[in-house]
Amino acid sequence: MSQTLLTAKNIAHKFDYELFTNVNLEVKERESIAIVGRSGSGKSTLLHIFSTFIHPNRGEVTLLGKNIYSLSEEKTEKIRRYDLGIIFQAHYLFKGMTALDNIEIATLLANEKIDNELLERLEIRELMKQKIGELSGGQQQRVSIARVLSKKPKIIFADEPTGNLDKETAKLVMDVLLEYIERNSAGLILVTHDAEMAELCSKSFKLEQKVLKEIV
Ligand SMILES: Nc1ncnc2c1ncn2[C@@H]1O[C@H](COP(=O)(O)OP(=O)(O)OP(=O)(O)O)[C@@H](O)[C@H]1O
Ligand SMILES: [Mg+2]
Numbered sequence: 001m002s003q004t005l006l007t008a009k010n011i012a013h014k015f016d017y018e019l020f021t022n023v024n025l026e027v028k029e030r031e032s033i034a035i036v037g038r039s040g041s042g043k044s045t046l047l048h049i050f051s052t053f054i055h056p057n058r059g060e061v062t063l064l065g066k067n068i069y070s071l072s073e074e075k076t077e078k079i080r081r082y083d084l085g086i087i088f089q090a091h092y093l094f095k096g097m098t099a100l101d102n103i104e105i106a107t108l109l110a111n112e113k114i115d116n117e118l119l120e121r122l123e124i125r126e127l128m129k130q131k132i133g134e135l136s137g138g139q140q141q142r143v144s145i146a147r148v149l150s151k152k153p154k155i156i157f158a159d160e161p162t163g164n165l166d167k168e169t170a171k172l173v174m175d176v177l178l179e180y181i182e183r184n185s186a187g188l189i190l191v192t193h194d195a196e197m198a199e200l201c202s203k204s205f206k207l208e209q210k211v212l213k214e215i216v
Pocket of ligand 2: 043044045159
């Protein structure tokens with residue numbers, strides 16, 4: 001039986017206007033979920049709600065068996081450090097440091113080792129000694145993905161991880177993510193504007209007119 005990694009129940013949230021109501025979602029081991037929808041529909045907000053960063057106005061999120069918005073700050077911090085892989089639009093790499101240093105920080109914090117095969121796979125192994133500032137945008141993006149996967153998260157939240165990449169590199173990154181969840185019995189929730197990337201996932205949902213609906 002594959003374990004449930006995330007359950008979201010009756011989620012509603014508003015900032016200036018109501019973004020969505022009654023959002024329900026379940027993510028199991030080895031499952032990849034794509035979320036598509038127009039700019040401003042609330043996809044990034046939803047991802048932040050699923051991943052401990054925004055407390056929703058209504059509803060509950062259970063991550064790895066824990067109701068995340070009822071936990072202490074300390075316990076939330078622990079989940080973020082060991083279990084979550086966050087790939088958001090702005091990737092926070094340390095610019096003055098090398099690619100290797102950036103990845104090492106993550107592996108040290110999570111008690112993991114650097115996975116050279118992964119670096120090879122993402123075609124960034126040769127770049128490890130270079131400073132982040134010397135890398136292209138797409139190379140930086142792949143370093144940040146390597147950094148996230150190196151900590152061996154149980155569930156990955158990715159907000160347009162292939163947004164600035166050419167088609168071929170985007171496909172490569174997507175294959176690496178899907179392989180990762182398969183091998184590690186992890187889960188993936190991916191926000192994307194790219195229908196081709198969404199199709200590679202096990203399920204796709206569209207956020208439209210305040211509801212999250214499965215595309216079948
Ligand atoms: N912290 C915040 N405070 C106030 N309003 C916010 C905040 N975060 C997001 N919003 C508003 O919520 C709406 C949805 O934003 P969100 O970033 O979730 O959209 P999105 O679907 O991810 O869009 P895009 O495809 O452009 O990334 C926007 O109108 C945005 O201005
Ligand atoms: Mg967004």
